[in-house]
Amino acid sequence: MNAAPFAIQARSLRREHGEQQTLVRAVDEIDLDVPTGQTLAVTGPSGCGKSTLLHLLGGLERPTGGALWLAGRRVDGLSERALARLRRRTVGFVFQAFHLVEELSARQNVELPALLAGASPRAARHRAGELLDRVGLTHRSRHLPAALSGGERQRVAIARALANAPLVVLADEPTGNLDSAAARDVLRLFEELRQDGQTLVIVTHDDRVAATADRLVSMRDGAFVDDVWLAGAPAGPLAALGGLATGTPGGPTGLDG
Amino acid sequence: MGRLLLVGRLIRTDLRHWPLLAVLFVVVVGVATGTLAVGMTLGDTTRADYAATRAATNGPDLMVLTADQLPAERTALRSVARRPEVTGQVGPYRLLRGATLAAHGHRMTATVEGRGTAPSAVDRPLVTAGRWLRPGGAVVERGFATALHLRVGDRITLAGRTFPVVGIAVTTATGVYPGAGLDVGPNDYAGLVWLTDADLRPLSRPELRPGYAMGLTLADPDVKAFQNAIRPSLRANPDVRINTRGRITTEDASNRLLADSESVLQIGGWLLAVAGLAGLVGLATLRTDQQLRRAGRLKATGATPGLIGTVLLAQYLLLALAAAAAGLLAARLAVSTIGHPSESLLRAPVPIGPGTAVPVCALALLVALLTSAGPAIRVARTPTVTAMAGTAGRELTHPAGLTGVVGALPVPLMLGLRLAARRLRRAVLTAAGIAAVAAVIAGMLCWHAQPAASAALTTRTEHTYQALLAITGALVALAALDAVVVVWSTALDARRTLAVARAFGATPGQVTAGLVLAPLPAAAVGAAVGMPIGLGLYWLVSGARMVATPPTWWLLAAGAAIVAGVAALGAIPARLDARRPVAPILDAETR
Numbered sequence: 001m002n003a004a005p006f007a008i009q010a011r012s013l014r015r016e017h018g019e020q021q022t023l024v025r026a027v028d029e030i031d032l033d034v035p036t037g038q039t040l041a042v043t044g045p046s047g048c049g050k051s052t053l054l055h056l057l058g059g060l061e062r063p064t065g066g067a068l069w070l071a072g073r074r075v076d077g078l079s080e081r082a083l084a085r086l087r088r089r090t091v092g093f094v095f096q097a098f099h100l101v102e103e104l105s106a107r108q109n110v111e112l113p114a115l116l117a118g119a120s121p122r123a124a125r126h127r128a129g130e131l132l133d134r135v136g137l138t139h140r141s142r143h144l145p146a147a148l149s150g151g152e153r154q155r156v157a158i159a160r161a162l163a164n165a166p167l168v169v170l171a172d173e174p175t176g177n178l179d180s181a182a183a184r185d186v187l188r189l190f191e192e193l194r195q196d197g198q199t200l201v202i203v204t205h206d207d208r209v210a211a212t213a214d215r216l217v218s219m220r221d222g223a224f225v226d227d228v229w230l231a232g233a234p235a236g237p238l239a240a241l242g243g244l245a246t247g248t249p250g251g252p253t254g255l256d257g
Numbered sequence: 258m259g260r261l262l263l264v265g266r267l268i269r270t271d272l273r274h275w276p277l278l279a280v281l282f283v284v285v286v287g288v289a290t291g292t293l294a295v296g297m298t299l300g301d302t303t304r305a306d307y308a309a310t311r312a313a314t315n316g317p318d319l320m321v322l323t324a325d326q327l328p329a330e331r332t333a334l335r336s337v338a339r340r341p342e343v344t345g346q347v348g349p350y351r352l353l354r355g356a357t358l359a360a361h362g363h364r365m366t367a368t369v370e371g372r373g374t375a376p377s378a379v380d381r382p383l384v385t386a387g388r389w390l391r392p393g394g395a396v397v398e399r400g401f402a403t404a405l406h407l408r409v410g411d412r413i414t415l416a417g418r419t420f421p422v423v424g425i426a427v428t429t430a431t432g433v434y435p436g437a438g439l440d441v442g443p444n445d446y447a448g449l450v451w452l453t454d455a456d457l458r459p460l461s462r463p464e465l466r467p468g469y470a471m472g473l474t475l476a477d478p479d480v481k482a483f484q485n486a487i488r489p490s491l492r493a494n495p496d497v498r499i500n501t502r503g504r505i506t507t508e509d510a511s512n513r514l515l516a517d518s519e520s521v522l523q524i525g526g527w528l529l530a531v532a533g534l535a536g537l538v539g540l541a542t543l544r545t546d547q548q549l550r551r552a553g554r555l556k557a558t559g560a561t562p563g564l565i566g567t568v569l570l571a572q573y574l575l576l577a578l579a580a581a582a583a584g585l586l587a588a589r590l591a592v593s594t595i596g597h598p599s600e601s602l603l604r605a606p607v608p609i610g611p612g613t614a615v616p617v618c619a620l621a622l623l624v625a626l627l628t629s630a631g632p633a634i635r636v637a638r639t640p641t642v643t644a645m646a647g648t649a650g651r652e653l654t655h656p657a658g659l660t661g662v663v664g665a666l667p668v669p670l671m672l673g674l675r676l677a678a679r680r681l682r683r684a685v686l687t688a689a690g691i692a693a694v695a696a697v698i699a700g701m702l703c704w705h706a707q708p709a710a711s712a713a714l715t716t717r718t719e720h721t722y723q724a725l726l727a728i729t730g731a732l733v734a735l736a737a738l739d740a741v742v743v744v745w746s747t748a749l750d751a752r753r754t755l756a757v758a759r760a761f762g763a764t765p766g767q768v769t770a771g772l773v774l775a776p777l778p779a780a781a782v783g784a785a786v787g788m789p790i791g792l793g794l795y796w797l798v799s800g801a802r803m804v805a806t807p808p809t810w811w812l813l814a815a816g817a818a819i820v821a822g823v824a825a826l827g828a829i830p831a832r833l834d835a836r837r838p839v840a841p842i843l844d845a846e847t848r
């Protein structure tokens with residue numbers, strides 16, 4: 001998929017909300033390396049900073065401090081516009097509340113990222129057809145989101161996230177709004193993605209989701225408190241520390257612009 | 258290509274989801290641009306009509322008129338006609354001035370010309386109904402005939418004798434009716450009638466100031482030079498009293514019929530745009546939530562702020578072009594019916610040229626930009642994560658200090674002032690819209706304050722009055738729309754604040770009163786600013802003819818009526834909104 005060994009690398013990543021008395025450190029000096037192809041699950045109590053971390057990793061929010069690399073490219077200082085361009089190709093988001101564009105049909109939603117990335121209408125349409133087929137919604141492609149069930153909406157959202165074959169898919173409680181049957185469909189899709197070698201970061205409360213991950217990170221008050229590699233543990237002495245800091249000092253070599 | 262498709266797709270869904278907004282935009286901006294276009298075209302219509310009529314009748318460059326019917330005067334006319342610069346002539350022929358014409362029970366003043374039965378080379382009146390003169394018959398100038406409802410076959414009594422109307426014709430030897438009489442000085446409402454010279458002679462009496470007239474065409478278009486050249490020889494003989502009237506003067510007299518209407522409509526077009534703006538901007542903000550939500554979702558999938566802004570701006574530009582096109586089309590239709598104010602001239606087609614289309618499109622684009630720039634920037638700038646929730650950019654603070662002051666006031670007043678202070682731009686637009694309405698209303702009052710107009714101005718001012726009336730009607734309708742929309746958008750905008758207020762015990766009545774009060778300070782300021790502007794514009798348009806200003810109490814009463822109207826209209830959406838249950842609103846906001 002991608003030649004870079006790490007899809008995501010973060011050093012001392014920090015994000016604060018509010019000022020002075022109301023200041024909240026939603027993400028507090030986090031270091032993180034996500035190898036390409038890994039499925040990482042992030043868990044933790046509500047308000048511990050999981051969503052904020054995910055937004056930072058995907059460039060939806062900019063960090064207050066620290067450094068972030070996507071596919072070896074430093075991205076924490078990029079402008080809003082450059083981040084948007086980066087997201088098109090590199091990141092696919094899946095949200096708890098789906099966040100489909102309500103006015104566009106399922107197929108048009110899936111076409112969105114490809115069209116934004118400058119694909120021809122034909123190519124975008126073709127790709128959307130493939131993806132809707134993959135998530136089993138070909139027969140729903142002309143429906144507006146409002147006419148779809150929660151599970152169907154989330155499958156459309158997953159298809160949309162995959163439209164540009166992104167480096168990493170970031171999912172924020174993707175089953176949080178779904179009943180268990182719909183959640184199972186969505187989980188099956190994530191499992192397929194994992195087996196295809198798609199890099200995945202999933203924020204979840206759901207044990208079943210956590211169980212399918214290669215690695216499980218627990219957060220509290222904006223920081224990691226646990227980091228368990230369930231599969232493909234990193235080699236070397238740092239593994240003994242639970243993989244908390246695998247980077248060399250000064251950031252990834254040769255990639256720091 | 259793909260991105261273009263996407264922008265097109267999003268614009269289409271927007272227009273489909275907010276048809277009311279799109280339709281209102283096109284209607285409001287269409288009316289404003291149409292009015293402006295009509296105003297800018299009117300000058301051309303009379304000019305074109307005049308040119309067409311002049312060409313069709315071989316109109317004279319110069320009319321030469323004698324005060325009496327002395328042989329010396331006739332000789333003088335002949336010598337003028339013999340000058341080398343003269344290329345064609347009609348006359349000298351006899352004419353009577355101030356004759357009484359009775360028809361259908363009306364009595365009017367007419368100038369009567371004694372002409373030949375054969376068409377003349379110069380000033381060959383174009384017969385539009387019936388036929389040209391025959392002995393015993395009269396031909397009536399078309400503008401005059403229309404005013405008298407005369408048709409071929411009707412009978413008229415002229416200076417005591419009865420003639421059948423055998424024809425109706427147009428000419429450019431005189432100005433358009435009224436004022437068509439070939440006389441010196443104001444003779445409004447005098448029409449023109451042609452008889453054969455043989456029929457005219459028995460009518461001649463000293464009270465009818467018999468004279469000679471002659472029409473000339475000249476080699477040199479510089480009529481003024483010719484007038485100056487002949488003056489010394491005409492002045493040499495004290496018995497000879499001769500006046501000349503050049504083509505320019507006649508054309509100018511025709512054009513002036515619509516001169517004030519032109520200004521009124523042009524100013525009116527801009528006032529309409531100003532008044533429409535408050536309502537359009539209010540409507541545009543109604544959908545900010547939805548736009549924000551969508552922008553957040555688009556950005557999460559990789560849309561740049563630029564693309565988000567483009568979608569919004571582009572759809573308003575499209576609407577603006579549609580509105581400008583609608584306005585120009587409406588103007589074309591309107592001009593063909595109201596642009597030819599006088600039956601005295603043939604109707605020439607008037608194409609609306611780039612000179613009109615460019616300012617009209619500019620006005621439409623300006624409105625589009627002012628309507629969409631605020632939301633476009635806000636939507637494009639809101640951070641993605643906040644935007645996805647769809648309620649960002651609303652946490653507004655009031656000017657420091659105000660909160661403390663309003664705390665001591667009665668609840669509705671407090672709510673009203675807080676709401677008013679929240680959105681400065683809305684207040685400014687409301688004030689501007691109300692000022693536009695107040696300005697035309699002040700214009701109307703000015704109109705009625707003038708002493709009865711002198712006869713010479715009546716027709717011109719009648720056209721102006723109709724234009725003024727139309728503008729006032731359109732502006733009042735727009736202002737009514739504004740008043741409803743502004744309160745409606747305030748209610749939506751502030752629904753959380755108001756829901757909290759109600760949760761803490763404010764009654765629906767107090768909330769309604771607060772919403773109704775909110776736009777009133779801006780409305781009062783608008784009325785106070787607009788009235789003097791209206792007086793100023795009236796003075797500008799009417800020039801020296803503004804001899805009286807309306808009594809102050811008229812202005813005050815009108816201002817109070819405007820503010821009361823805003824309050825009454827605002828009560829409609831306010832009452833509807835205040836009745837909505839509180840809990841779902843608070844719920845929706847916390848999601």
Ligand SMILES: Nc1ncnc2c1ncn2[C@@H]1O[C@H](COP(=O)(O)OP(=O)(O)O)[C@@H](O)[C@H]1O
Nearest residue numbers: 017018024026045046047048049050051052053
């Ligand atoms: N826009 C914001 N403004 C202020 N505080 C925020 C904002 N977004 C998140 N927070 C705060 O940051 C912390 C982490 O939030 P979040 O990342 O949403 O947690 P989680 O997703 O783990 O529930 C919380 O305390 C939350 O209140």
Ligand SMILES: [Mg+2]
Nearest residue numbers: 047050051052
């Ligand atoms: Mg969260």
